[in-house]
Amino acid sequence: MTNTEIRPVGPEPARTRRSRRNRGTGRTRKASESTAATTIRTRGTRLLAVLFLAPTVVGIVVFTVVPIVGSVVLSFFQWDVIDDPRWTGAANYREILTDSTVLVSFRNTLVFMVLAVALQLLIALVLAIAVNGRMPKWLRSVFRSAFFFPLVLSAASISVVMKYLFNQDFGPVNWLLGTVGIPSVPWLTSENGAMAAVVLAYVWQQFGFSFLLFVGGLNNIPQEVHEAASLDGASGVRKHLAITLPLLSPTLLVASVVGIINALQVFEQPYVLTAGGPGDSTRTVVMVIYETAFEQLRFGEASAVGVLLFALIMAVTALQFRLSRRYVHYQ
Amino acid sequence: MTDSLLSRRALLRYGAYGASAAALAGVAAGWDRLTAADIPGRDDGSLVIATLGSAFNPEAQRALRDGFREVHPDIRIRINPVQAYDWSDFFSKILTQIAAGTAPDLVYVATEGVQLFAQRLGVPLDRWAKRDAAELRTYFADVHPSLVESMMYEGSLYQLPVEFNAADMYLNSRVLERAGADLPDDDWTHDDFTTLLRAMKRSNGDGFTPYFWTNRLWGGVVPWLFANGTNLLTESKAPGGDWLWNSFYPEAQRRGRGGGYRWTTPLADSDRVAEVYDYLASLVQEDLCTRPEGGDGRNLVGVFSTGRVGATPAGGFWAGGLHEAGMKPADYDVRYFPRWRTRRHQFGAAGYAMLRTSKLRDEAWEFIKYTARKDVMTQLFAANQTTPARRSMVDEARYRETGPAHWQVFYDTLDKIPTTGPIPAPPQVNEVEQLLIKHTGTALASPGAVRPALRRLQGDLEKAMEREV
Numbered sequence: 001m002t003n004t005e006i007r008p009v010g011p012e013p014a015r016t017r018r019s020r021r022n023r024g025t026g027r028t029r030k031a032s033e034s035t036a037a038t039t040i041r042t043r044g045t046r047l048l049a050v051l052f053l054a055p056t057v058v059g060i061v062v063f064t065v066v067p068i069v070g071s072v073v074l075s076f077f078q079w080d081v082i083d084d085p086r087w088t089g090a091a092n093y094r095e096i097l098t099d100s101t102v103l104v105s106f107r108n109t110l111v112f113m114v115l116a117v118a119l120q121l122l123i124a125l126v127l128a129i130a131v132n133g134r135m136p137k138w139l140r141s142v143f144r145s146a147f148f149f150p151l152v153l154s155a156a157s158i159s160v161v162m163k164y165l166f167n168q169d170f171g172p173v174n175w176l177l178g179t180v181g182i183p184s185v186p187w188l189t190s191e192n193g194a195m196a197a198v199v200l201a202y203v204w205q206q207f208g209f210s211f212l213l214f215v216g217g218l219n220n221i222p223q224e225v226h227e228a229a230s231l232d233g234a235s236g237v238r239k240h241l242a243i244t245l246p247l248l249s250p251t252l253l254v255a256s257v258v259g260i261i262n263a264l265q266v267f268e269q270p271y272v273l274t275a276g277g278p279g280d281s282t283r284t285v286v287m288v289i290y291e292t293a294f295e296q297l298r299f300g301e302a303s304a305v306g307v308l309l310f311a312l313i314m315a316v317t318a319l320q321f322r323l324s325r326r327y328v329h330y331q
Numbered sequence: 332m333t334d335s336l337l338s339r340r341a342l343l344r345y346g347a348y349g350a351s352a353a354a355l356a357g358v359a360a361g362w363d364r365l366t367a368a369d370i371p372g373r374d375d376g377s378l379v380i381a382t383l384g385s386a387f388n389p390e391a392q393r394a395l396r397d398g399f400r401e402v403h404p405d406i407r408i409r410i411n412p413v414q415a416y417d418w419s420d421f422f423s424k425i426l427t428q429i430a431a432g433t434a435p436d437l438v439y440v441a442t443e444g445v446q447l448f449a450q451r452l453g454v455p456l457d458r459w460a461k462r463d464a465a466e467l468r469t470y471f472a473d474v475h476p477s478l479v480e481s482m483m484y485e486g487s488l489y490q491l492p493v494e495f496n497a498a499d500m501y502l503n504s505r506v507l508e509r510a511g512a513d514l515p516d517d518d519w520t521h522d523d524f525t526t527l528l529r530a531m532k533r534s535n536g537d538g539f540t541p542y543f544w545t546n547r548l549w550g551g552v553v554p555w556l557f558a559n560g561t562n563l564l565t566e567s568k569a570p571g572g573d574w575l576w577n578s579f580y581p582e583a584q585r586r587g588r589g590g591g592y593r594w595t596t597p598l599a600d601s602d603r604v605a606e607v608y609d610y611l612a613s614l615v616q617e618d619l620c621t622r623p624e625g626g627d628g629r630n631l632v633g634v635f636s637t638g639r640v641g642a643t644p645a646g647g648f649w650a651g652g653l654h655e656a657g658m659k660p661a662d663y664d665v666r667y668f669p670r671w672r673t674r675r676h677q678f679g680a681a682g683y684a685m686l687r688t689s690k691l692r693d694e695a696w697e698f699i700k701y702t703a704r705k706d707v708m709t710q711l712f713a714a715n716q717t718t719p720a721r722r723s724m725v726d727e728a729r730y731r732e733t734g735p736a737h738w739q740v741f742y743d744t745l746d747k748i749p750t751t752g753p754i755p756a757p758p759q760v761n762e763v764e765q766l767l768i769k770h771t772g773t774a775l776a777s778p779g780a781v782r783p784a785l786r787r788l789q790g791d792l793e794k795a796m797e798r799e800v
Contacts (some may be wrong), residue, residue: 027743047348081429163631169538170538170630170639189772189776194624277769294426295765
């Protein structure tokens with residue numbers, strides 16, 4: 001093999017294409033003129049790119065960056081909506097870092113995140129593999145729609161229904177368990193039961209998103225790799241462990257990053273289902289932010305909790321990307 | 332530098348881009364579009380009244396608006412029904428409107444928010460009440476002084492109560508029949524109550540809950556605290572208020588009245604409070620009642636009307652709900668809350684509060700007066716979704732269709748039990764309620780948890796009450 005036969009994978013660099021085209025047309029411009037034309041074209045492309053991106057960037061700045069900066073600033077003030085904000089320095093941070101409710105809410109949120117994301121990814125992956133198997137096209141469409149459907153519903157309304165389903169005395173869940181001899185479970189009235197109910201309600205609604213990502217990822221895995229493994233005598237499980245999972249790792253990374261960010265901001269399910277109880281057992285960080293701000297009118301402290309949550313999400317996401325270098329395989 | 336190499340074609344193209352962008356911007360700027368100023372009533376000098384969306388149905392809202400316009404054609408009004416899950420949620424939304432600079436002139440406020448609004452946002456109605464004393468005399472003569480006192484703060488009147496609900500006890504007749512029990516006496520005790528619950532449980536089988544209660548400030552633990560002669564916070568009366576009592580109430584009714592309630596030092600770790608929690612814990616343990624987080628008022632009408640619940644605390648507001656659920660007056664009845672050391676009941680009332688931000692105060696007062704009129708209240712509360720604050724409206728005609736047989740209990744809870752008082756609702760009420768709900772859940776979650784949970788409740792309440800609101 002000679003050097004001329006080696007070609008890079010993927011689209012060719014612009015300059016290469018351009019120079020080849022110039023050769024093909026037989027143009028005889030001077031090198032400096034060619035460079036100038038390239039610069040102008042590049043500038044035009046950039047301008048166009050900037051024009052397309054500008055509305056989104058403006059939106060992000062106005063609706064994301066400014067509120068974040070505003071929250072950081074507000075976290076150093078005492079503000080109750082009615083009177084003017086009063087500078088209190090780091091007092092809000094001192095207050096929340098010694099507040100047992102806030103600390104418990106961070107613990108609960110992390111526990112919830114681990115349980116919910118693990119369960120969500122597992123269910124979504126298993127179902128995606130199952131739906132990707134041999135079945136009629138129409139049935140596949142039915143399953144895909146059914147699994148995605150909960151995601152388009154409002155979390156609050158789902159939680160209201162779930163509250164009825166999980167009711168210890170009148171709920172259908174306990175009734176069903178009772179028909180097979182399982183005694184009534186205190187879903188919403190015991191610490192473990194409440195967390196389990198919140199996780200289940202959340203996962204039921206959210207797994208459709210990961211499911212769709214996995215279906216897309218599975219379709220991108222070349223069939224011939226699986227066929228080659230089959231010829232080598234690999235079993236179904238072995239093929240999934242040795243081929244599907246490694247080749248799906250970029251999708252898994254995306255699903256887990258999005259899943260963790262969403263789970264760390266969980267609010268509706270615990271708020272409606274358990275109101276954070278019993279005691280503080282299902283109180284999450286966003287619930288504390290809401291209660292502190294809108295029910296207790298302590299917007300400065302609420303902002304400080306929000307800043308800590310923001311820092312936690314950034315840290316966890318950065319850690320995921322760091323670890324992904326080791327575990328994620330790109331084709 | 333490459334600019335000098337810009338070709339004529341490129342120059343023309345960029346010129347065209349610029350002209351197109353300018354044209355688009357011009358079109359966008361001149362486009363006739365909706366803005367906040369287009370919202371009906373916004374900035375047009377209307378009197379804006381925020382009501383709890385679910386408190387009045389749309390027909391009643393219309394009657395309120397159209398009726399007022401007939402009486403005061405010169406005052407433009409806009410009803411702003413704020414949808415909210417409960418009073419706490421409602422206050423949050425009102426405060427958000429205030430923060431956004433779109434504060435209403437009047438807000439419908441329940442006992443839970445009277446002091447919060449009075450202290451931070453409200454305008455005392457004293458001068459108007461004094462000015463229009465002659466006009467108001469028939470109103471006050473028809474409204475129990477306890478309701479009026481609950482709308483006072485530090486000697487001033489902040490609202491005219493138009494509705495209230497005391498925590499009486501509803502009983503399902505079918506369930507009583509199955510249990511072989513009669514309707515309890517007026518003077519029944521909490522021991523009688525326990526005995527009745529046990530009889531209900533025995534005769535109604537699995538999937539049946541004798542006593543259903545919701546973990547909140549109204550109708551939760553507090554009625555039991557009142558019955559046991561205690562409270563969540565020490566209760567006293569503010570001085571003042573004589574201007575009102577002397578003007579509108581006879582000697583017998585104004586005795587012991589003050590300038591509104593004060594709720595200060597927490598009492599959560601006292602023996603009497605613990606006694607109440609121990610009692611409720613024993614009911615939970617015996618499976619005689621819902622657990623704190625299990626009780627959700629949203630499906631309560633359904634489970635009560637289908638005979639899956641035997642008893643629950645509720646006020647006159649429930650008569651309308653049960654009627655809509657298809658229950659006949661004979662299917663249920665109402666009694667006083669069981670007595671313990673006392674017969675004291677809790678109640679919550681509501682009326683319109685005027686906000687300091689209002690520039691239309693005289694007009695706002697006219698609206699307050701209008702809503703307190705008997706003919707207006709009759710239209711507003713036609714569906715029996717609450718107990719009218721006017722005694723004369725709580726009559727046989729009102730309950731002929733919607734029952735219950737002992738409807739007199741609703742107003743008698745005030746008239747015959749003079750100690751009956753409002754929910755403990757200091758300006759820090761939101762945090763107080765949150766803490767109560769949270770620690771009640773912990774206290775009743777497991778055996779032996781009552782005392783430690785109450786100690787934590789006490790500590791948290793002390794912190795909350797020290798906090799400036």
